């Protein structure tokens with residue numbers, strides 16, 4: 001394989017804000033749309049265009065979708081060899097486009113694909129990459145030693161150290177500023193049917209050595225539950241004690257028209273499937289109401305639910321940390337509390 | 350067939366053991382207050398390498414780590430389980446490397462080994478938490494990568510077949526060696542240390558470790574027994590300094606905050622029928638439910 005060297009990108013204030021439009025078999029999923037939502041805010045602040053990069057085979061139907069969610073410009077690469085995501089071929093597409101158009105920011109979802117692709121691109125472009133961001137802002141930065149001011153940098157905010165710290169990362173010399181962004185933390189923008197985008201067709205030639213991996217079989221499982229879309233979530237933890245006890249969680253969720261969820265401990269104990277896990281290694285949720293039952297409130301759990309509008313905690317230990325993020329705290333045994341709660345809900349309804 | 354495998358392993362602070370004591374007042378982490386451990390998923394990487402060695406006699410596993418001399422412990426831990434060679438990449442000029450610089454340095458060290466069939470990493474380190482070093486090493490070495498390895502399905506001559514996880518599902522993929530693999534914690538159960546190997550290799554040390562313990566004179570004797578851990582610096586691996594350390598790192602840490610739960614104060618609800626009714630009433634009033 002002959003290694004192609006790409007030109008490094010310098011600070012470029014006119015550069016656009018880019019979102020990688022990850023798609024699987026012609027559908028976008030939520031992540032690129034979430035990125036467009038935040039990308040919009042960043043692009044407005046910087047006074048530049050928000051663009052999406054769409055690559056694949058017969059994906060032109062997605063152009064309107066990306067426009068409806070805020071992309072002003074879409075770089076569209078069609079190639080039968082891009083039908084299935086592969087690290088090296090997609091890296092080539094992105095590197096060529098980045099070298100040509102010099103965006104100042106490129107965002108990827110912190111998905112299985114985004115976390116496979118973005119580091120390879122960053123390495124090829126010799127630029128920085130911040131992993132798994134939960135927030136992105138534009139702010140000036142003053143170099144503490146030289147007092148040099150770098151204006152309007154992308155502040156890439158991410159948990160590290162097993163979730164125990166939040167680091168704000170910047171890159172001010174080698175651009176683009178690239179980040180992967182955790183799924184579900186950026187709110188979905190509203191859909192605007194009438195929005196239109198400029199489409200820029202690009203061609204990238206894919207050679208056999210760009211397809212080094214042979215995909216023998218692919219299997220996608222539909223998620224059993226869409227926690228992110230749920231307004232009301234009732235989550236059970238290790239304190240629920242058994243799979244039978246989890247029936248209380250399902251009952252309360254049903255009574256409220258919500259869905260059940262769980263801490264990792266409850267998943268590990270086999271009370272419920274992993275798809276229902278909330279937290280750092282599960283889903284990040286921001287419902288109107290989150291009821292935590294028998295959950296102690298470890299950082300890795302609260303990282304996935306602390307943006308809920310209202311939190312109710314039910315725990316028999318008055319000192320459980322979960323009460324620290326709760327709006328309503330109920331100290332008691334859940335087997336006593338939940339039946340009374342369901343009764344109260346039925347009475348009101 | 351015999352393979353040459355490099356396992357990249359990182360020594361990390363045990364972030365699962367973080368308590369208030371491990372946090373400095375300025376919000377940074379006091380690493381010395383935390384036990385240093387073998388990055389958990391790197392044990393899964395090592396286990397995969399050992400299984401390949403079990404099935405392919407003659408296979409050689411090189412443990413490589415970049416870090417302070419104290420990181421020699423992960424190299425020894427690798428030998429206790431069945432690895433064959435230990436290399437510590439250590440250099441003050443490598444300090445403050447981000448993932449780009451780290452993978453540049455590690456790839457220079459791997460290149461120095463000559464022909465390598467597989468470079469096996471953990472998916473992610475539990476301190477930096479980025480999962481970027483594996484893919485970036487693959488790019489620097491200009492070879493394919495297979496991330497999120499769940500199972501080795503087949504390895505014949507130069508062809509490897511892997512089942513990898515893709516979040517909501519999996520895929521079976523195949524490629525020609527050499528390749529970089531990043532291994533998930535669910536891929537296998539790492540084997541325990543072998544007592545006999547441990548007896549032998551706990552005596553292994555690097556020159557810097559010996560110097561620190563005022564035992565520099567032991568180096569030759571250890572070397573003769575194959576117990577001297579090789580130490581490579583940036584000159585040995587012919588790394589270009591502009592891509593190493595702080596200068597080679599485009600990402601800079603602007604701020605670090607420890608996670609303090611926003612203890613906004615909550616309303617206590619009595620677990621009585623009346624108390625719960627009142628709470629439900631309040632949630633209906635403000636349109637949270639109903």
Ligand SMILES: Cc1cc2nc3c(=O)[nH]c(=O)nc-3n(C[C@H](O)[C@H](O)[C@H](O)COP(=O)(O)OP(=O)(O)OC[C@H]3O[C@@H](n4cnc5c(N)ncnc54)[C@H](O)[C@@H]3O)c2cc1C
Nearest residue numbers: 237238239263264265279280281282294295296301316334
């Ligand atoms: C790298 C990493 C990633 C992680 N990712 C996640 C993640 O994504 N999501 C996640 O949740 N965790 C995650 N964890 C695990 C996390 O650290 C905690 O171990 C886990 O959240 C604890 O679950 P729990 O609160 O259900 O259990 P426990 O901590 O055991 O708490 C049980 C609680 O139930 C209460 N209780 C007991 N009986 C009753 C009763 N009858 N009625 C009422 N209350 C009762 C107890 O007082 C206690 O507070 C992760 C950990 C690590 C290291």
Ligand SMILES: Cc1cc2nc3c(=O)[nH]c(=O)nc-3n(C[C@H](O)[C@H](O)[C@H](O)COP(=O)(O)OP(=O)(O)OC[C@H]3O[C@@H](n4cnc5c(N)ncnc54)[C@H](O)[C@@H]3O)c2cc1C
Nearest residue numbers: 130131357415447448470471473474477478479480481482
């Ligand atoms: C709070 C904080 C946040 C950071 N955020 C970023 C960021 O967003 N982007 C960035 O580029 N850098 C970041 N860094 C720097 C980064 O942690 C270091 O570059 C580190 O050396 C490698 O990254 P990692 O720990 O994330 O490893 P990962 O990429 O998660 O490690 C994956 C695998 O690579 C191998 N590996 C990694 N390091 C070594 C090593 N030293 N020796 C041998 N094998 C190794 C192991 O097999 C490991 O399982 C951050 C550092 C801190 C302290």
